[in-house]
Amino acid sequence: MYRQPRSGFSRVPFIQACTVTWDGLETACLVCNISILGVYLHLEAPLERRREVTLRFQLADGGPEIEAAAVVTWVNEIPPEGATGLPLGCGLRFLRVAADDLRRIAALVAAYVAAPQEHAGVGVGQPFTGRVRIPFIATCTLTGRFGIRHASLCNLSVLGVYVALEDMPALGARGRISFHLPRASEEFRAEVRVCWQNPEFPARAHALPPGCGLCFENLEPKQEDLLRSLVAEYQRNLVHSARAAGAEGTAGATGTAR
Secondary structure (H helix, E strand, O other), X not given: OOOOOOOOOOOEEEEEEEEEEEOOEXXXXXXXXXXXXXXXXXXXXXXXXXXXXXXXXXXXXXXXXXXXXXXXXXXXXXXXXXXXXOOOEEEEEEEEEOHHHHHHHHHHHHHHHHOOOOOOOOOOOOOOOOOOOEEEEEEEEEEEOOEEEEEEEXXXXXXXXXXXXXXXXXXXXXXXXXXXXXXXXXXXXEEEEEEEEXXXXXXXXXXXXXXXXXXXXXXXXXXXXXXXXXXXXHHHHHHHHHHHHHHHHHHHHHOOOO
8 A cells, every 4th residue: 555656755554534524525534544744545536636625533542633634636546456556545745733643643654664574564453363464445345134334444364354334233243245356357255254343443553443353254265365365465565665665775875876
């Protein structure tokens, strides 16, 4: 979730619920990543460029809600082509944000950058399964005896997914989920079970929005292979990005010509 216009500032994955207001209108969405300059929002119908809005979202430090004025600087209407691609949405630059809140954002970014690279981007503060979990944001649909729920995926592994959802099914409830994976022409459909719930905002690093964890059931081998391939792709790109950043830093420190 890094492929967007380069700003020169560290941009890190951060998935959290966000409220956007403008001209008396309001919509809910997800923050996908954040820097001290701004955020990227997942919106199926992105806002137009130069639109000024007010953002409200929480950080994972237990502090008060952040409220910031921002402007849309670029729009992404192309579906992701890989594991690190961004979902449909738009990038926003902060116009006004309280100094204390900016320091909180800077601390979150610094903590992510300082984390061991093998853990960066996959530590999401939820029950440990032994399988690698990667950030992955996409709209999804849940169906079952509980009815139909439209939600947003936040991360996935070969074992299951986490979905942002306030009206969540009961623990242990079974149903089916459908969503699109990068480069796939057909929806990914699977049986799922609600294996844990996260109804309140947790004060911990890389916290998730309210929602629930869903365990896959009865996956076909080719479905497992598809998920495993996506996770591996994300890990490879993460390592490649880290090496590229290290090379840039070395070149800058030694005065290497570019």
